[in-house]
Amino acid sequence: MIFNIQQNIHIHSIKITSVGNSSVFQIGSAGIIKPLSQLANTGGYTEPAPQLESDFSLPTGQQAVILPPTKVSRN
Template sequence: MNFFIHQNIVIHNLKIDGITNSSVCQIGSAGIIKPLSQLYNTGGFTEPAPAAGPMPETSSAEFIPLVPLVEPSR
């Protein structure tokens, strides 16, 4: 049995709050989603990275992220 799906999708605004290495964003239908993961050594590194040092100390009790983040909109 063959199914023929004709779609017309219009997206005016798409907001993605978070993304990870294994995220999938699907719009529309798909018969099969085949996972694919490729890892490349584009920097030509020959040995593992050095161990991370201690986290920097902050003078206040407030958490300060290492990556600047924007306030979520309501």
């Protein structure tokens, strides 16, 4: 099935507050978004990173808070 889509998109302002490892920012239509992973040694490191001294843990009596995703405002 073939779709022909014509779009006129006018963006006056865009604010991106967070970008993660698996982020996708799309404007308009896309037939396929293919995953791509690239590893780059931009710091020119020649040795592995040092191991952590201890496992990460929260202080006693505290809980992790998982926040919901932020909503995009269309002003």
